[in-house]
Amino acid sequence: MSNMIELEEPEATGHQMRDEIRTISDRVRRRRQLRSKIMVTLCAIALSITAVPLFLLLYQLFNRGLPVVLHTGFYTQLPQTPTLITPNATGGVSNAIIGTLVLSLYASIMAIPIGVLVGIYLAESDSKLATSLRVISQTMAGAPSILMGLFAFSFVVRDLHIGFSALAGSFALAVLMLPVIIISSEIAVRGVPNTLREAGLALGAKPHKVSMKIVLPAAVTGIVTGIILAISRAIGETAPVLLVIGGGYINSWKPLDPVAALPLSIYENAKSEWPSLRTEVWGIALVLVVFVFVLSLSARIWASRKQQAR
Amino acid sequence: MDQEFMAQVETKVAAPTEAPERGTAAMQLKNVAVSFHGRTAVRDCTFDVTKNRVTSLIGPSGSGKTTLLRALNRLHDLTPGAKVSGQILLEGTDIYRGDITVTELRTRVGMVFQRPNPFPTMSIYENAVSGLRFNGVKKKAILDEAAETSLKSAALWDSVQNRLKVAASNLSGGEQQRLCIARALAMDPEVLLMDEPTSALDPIATLKIEGLMTELKKRVTVIIVTHNMQQAARISDDCAFLLMGEDRAGELIEFDTTEKIFNNPIDPRTLDYTLGRFG
Numbered sequence: 244m245s246n247m248i249e250l251e252e253p254e255a256t257g258h259q260m261r262d263e264i265r266t267i268s269d270r271v272r273r274r275r276q277l278r279s280k281i282m283v284t285l286c287a288i289a290l291s292i293t294a295v296p297l298f299l300l301l302y303q304l305f306n307r308g309l310p311v312v313l314h315t316g317f318y319t320q321l322p323q324t325p326t327l328i329t330p331n332a333t334g335g336v337s338n339a340i341i342g343t344l345v346l347s348l349y350a351s352i353m354a355i356p357i358g359v360l361v362g363i364y365l366a367e368s369d370s371k372l373a374t375s376l377r378v379i380s381q382t383m384a385g386a387p388s389i390l391m392g393l394f395a396f397s398f399v400v401r402d403l404h405i406g407f408s409a410l411a412g413s414f415a416l417a418v419l420m421l422p423v424i425i426i427s428s429e430i431a432v433r434g435v436p437n438t439l440r441e442a443g444l445a446l447g448a449k450p451h452k453v454s455m456k457i458v459l460p461a462a463v464t465g466i467v468t469g470i471i472l473a474i475s476r477a478i479g480e481t482a483p484v485l486l487v488i489g490g491g492y493i494n495s496w497k498p499l500d501p502v503a504a505l506p507l508s509i510y511e512n513a514k515s516e517w518p519s520l521r522t523e524v525w526g527i528a529l530v531l532v533v534f535v536f537v538l539s540l541s542a543r544i545w546a547s548r549k550q551q552a553r
Numbered sequence: 554m555d556q557e558f559m560a561q562v563e564t565k566v567a568a569p570t571e572a573p574e575r576g577t578a579a580m581q582l583k584n585v586a587v588s589f590h591g592r593t594a595v596r597d598c599t600f601d602v603t604k605n606r607v608t609s610l611i612g613p614s615g616s617g618k619t620t621l622l623r624a625l626n627r628l629h630d631l632t633p634g635a636k637v638s639g640q641i642l643l644e645g646t647d648i649y650r651g652d653i654t655v656t657e658l659r660t661r662v663g664m665v666f667q668r669p670n671p672f673p674t675m676s677i678y679e680n681a682v683s684g685l686r687f688n689g690v691k692k693k694a695i696l697d698e699a700a701e702t703s704l705k706s707a708a709l710w711d712s713v714q715n716r717l718k719v720a721a722s723n724l725s726g727g728e729q730q731r732l733c734i735a736r737a738l739a740m741d742p743e744v745l746l747m748d749e750p751t752s753a754l755d756p757i758a759t760l761k762i763e764g765l766m767t768e769l770k771k772r773v774t775v776i777i778v779t780h781n782m783q784q785a786a787r788i789s790d791d792c793a794f795l796l797m798g799e800d801r802a803g804e805l806i807e808f809d810t811t812e813k814i815f816n817n818p819i820d821p822r823t824l825d826y827t828l829g830r831f832g
Contacts (some may be wrong), residue, residue: 369633436670438666438668438670439670439672439673441628441664441666441670442664442666442670442671442672442733442736443672443683443687444628444631444659445626445628445659445663445664445666445737446659446660446663446683446684446687446688446736446737446740447656447657447658447659447660447684447687447688447740448656448684448687448688449656449687450631452687456683456686456687457672457674460672460674460675461672461673461674463674
């Protein structure tokens, strides 16, 4: 009814009202556009504040690191302590490169099978054990990494009398990697649609076959991404290996030998009194960054190929 | 299909002259009820599923059709809080308490789901033989033959025989569903459960699968859940009509030949439903 009455009002009034509405909406629009500009500017400032240190870091890394890593001796030689006569004789970091590879290899061998299996179990089971395992692994994911080193030191080095070794170091790294692998595997397995599990069961497959032949292949992209993330994290860790690997000055792949590691070499070289050793730090850092970069890049490429193949 | 097999089928179909009009039962349901956490979802289901016939389960949403169907291959086993009571007999053996393992049951009672669910990481061939693989068949000759026979039975062989190694997800929805049928048939089941197998498909793919079922019932007994009454009328020989009771639990209202259910049902509610007055 009220609509009818408004329609009957003289046309002039309607025009006036429309004009007024327009001026108000113009004002409102201008205010909104201004507010929007301010917000965009603030976002841009925040972005540059974040980006500046990142680019500075990369600049430093390449500027100081590249000259170091361009010497082949850097990869093939063992480290040397400079003397007053040869202050620039730093040798290379072959032991640390091998050490880091060895540590991540053994740590992966320990952590991947257990982590993936526990992840599958957590995703497929609702038992009390699963719930408590989940809480434990989430807590472990947030635990300070030096704790893993301390644990490996007292348990592997001392209690098991294994001594300073690659094994002790990779044990510490494996404990560090486990929660990452467990959590990402659980998420990946949970993402597999239930209809696939039922299809397997309906064909008379036993539950473990369903997990291994249907669920695991369908979840493998997510699982592998999680594994790579875990390895990337472990490669860069200093604290867990600091106390246990012994910093060996030899190139060795044996699990019971003491080994060096790239992050640890950074730490040790950085506090050296020799400027040449301190310069070398940037080369080591560059190698480490390239390692991690290549790992995550290959994981991404692999995952996207796998996705396309479906 | 090979001629020898067809000849066998024909004798099978021609034979039941001495038997009563209803053949032997592939499955018998006696007072079957399914409940979840003590809440009854479907109850009072008593009927025989006759061999080499298509039995359809019809009824509005919530009447427990799918729940009942999933009880027939013990798919509720892994659902926490699910309980199946009454008796379900497969060739006279109680499938819940009798001398039969759940794996054996599921190889004898196959299932096709509402949405096509081929295994995405497997090829067409791998999908077709997946059931055999899961149950330990390794010989390539057997697998090859099973793949060919089952894909032929699912009317898929001609279009996929040259791309068996291609990922199953490259097929269209209708083809995927026929691959799922082939996957179930490769186990050579006695009974095939189909849970609204065409509800996710377009009309042409639906017709193909319906046509397939008429062929299929010569070698397997088909139990199909469907929302589509025309479909039930077109393809099924027997029909079970379920309805949600006052306490929101589904119950069997009537079971008879499809012809009687649609033309001359005993219960007025059945007539109301088949005429489209509700549901």
